[in-house]
Amino acid sequence: MTQDTSAMQTNQLQPSDKASGNDVRQRFFIEDSPVRGDVVRLSRSYASTIAQKPYPEAIKRLLGEMLTAASLLIGTVKIDGRLSIQLQSSDQDSLLNWAMAECDQNGIIRALASWKADNDEQIAAWEDMTQANEAFAELGAIGQGVLFINIQPDNGEPYQGIVERSHDNLADCLAHYQKQSAQIPTLINLASDGLQAGGVLVQMLPRTAAENIEVERNQDAGIDDDLWTRLSILTSTVKSEELTTLAASEIIYRLYNEENVVAPDPVSLEFGCTCSREKCEMAIAQIGETEALDIIEEQNGTFEMDCGFCGEVYTFDKDDVTAIFAQ
Template sequence: MTSTDHRQRFYIDNSPVRGDIVHINTALETILQQRTYPNAIALMLGEMLAAAALLATTLKFSGRLSLQAQGSGDLKWVMAECTDQGELRGLADWDSEADLSHLHTSADALAALTDAVLFINIEPKDGERYQGIVPLEEQTIAACLAQYYDLSAQVPTQISLACDGQHAAGLLIQLLPRTSDEEQEHVDEDLWPRLTILTQTMTPKELIELPASEILHRLYHEEDVRLPESEPLQFGCTCSRERCIEALIQVGQAAVEEILATDDEIEMDCQFCNTAYRFGPVEAMALFGLRVS
């Protein structure tokens, strides 16, 4: 069993194929401790965290990538985020009155998101945000995301995701566009179909339990697989007192005064990490250039 959380990039040498394998254990435990999750929702959240960690490798700048599945059924939304530094956080919301006992798997949870939409949000620290919409036409998050990369990005992609409630893991493999130089070289046309079939032989249990090097050996031992150093993944929240201040300024003086008319202080809780930020009247009104005597 892999004991740390990390992301392992790999390349199939002399080919335009690259991939990543992620294992998320400690961070998943931390995230699932923030709320008491129904099992199926925890499984879906775990898979989405693995997916976010895989897709965040495409970030070429400092910022974050989030996946957000939204619906109008008993399950309202599931969100997973990963920064370029490998910091993960996630959260889900559902109707607490609803009976979710018929949901057992991640696919059940996905199906419970009535009229569901899956967004991919990319937020650079500086620069324009990007949002992609993933059609939820397949049975699993992995299949929906792979279809999105195939069709929207025109990059043939295979994705496997797994979560058992305590460990999450994922594997992504992509056939990148060839450069014109490479097109002149000998191209192994069978490579991608072969890799696709091999990738599909991995079971969720194997993906969770085996170290990345062993997964790669089992699947692709006939290819020359090159592994750079793995990168750490960990739980991390991007909330801060500064962000709360920005939010308070945004809601405006009148709304802040209304809260302070009934409460001694303003409390803002981050649901991702359960940190509470508190602002007394003096500090809150000073945000609007006002003094409280």
């Protein structure tokens, strides 16, 4: 993908300060067509996420792809709430236990993973891995491991979709899921270099009944039947280093500068966490007063709960626990 951006046409996306940021989701449309898409770029928000734990390099990169994917997919659903992607190993010998990444409608992202590094052999195995697909492969062979998409509206029933482990990388599994479950042809490219992450998603929405009638009658009034084929070829040319280093507007222009692209203002993305002392109190209430007090006694008078996402530590003593159960 090597296009000169020195002379842009006025009907196409123009770079702006907002769209040039490194932590954004930039939506775009192909004018007069059923095509929509998004480009996500993560830098500071991604760095803040993976700084919370000493992740092996391959897991860092996998979490970058997962954060990017969650940020892309939430743009395809109309909810006030959160969307998360979760990977779960079904093999007790897997070095990756589980991983998850989340984005909400306000662009707040976070991620977390659990892995095995209990001995020199396991530590050495992680040191030999440098790519996201190697960490993804720890789920097992194709058909093994479990992938979920969780949608949790602020008001309404949560939804969980099971993603078929149909390919050896996250992007193709998610694209396959979109095509099979929603019947929407979808292209997804993801990339992460351990420092930055990025990706692009393109979808062909269903034609309207009127458009289908026009096609059947061969009286196409401006319907471009070659558009999806053309976009598929163009999208496949994007390089990983371009997704992780170029601005969102630059990526869109380089890929689709021959199309009539329309783009609204981008959405900012940033690292954030939803943990709180109140949620910890709810967890203690589920444990039960007797067990919580026993833990405090065992730990010399305090009970600490730490958040794996952001590292925040919440400390409770006997009086705090008593107050929780006195409410």
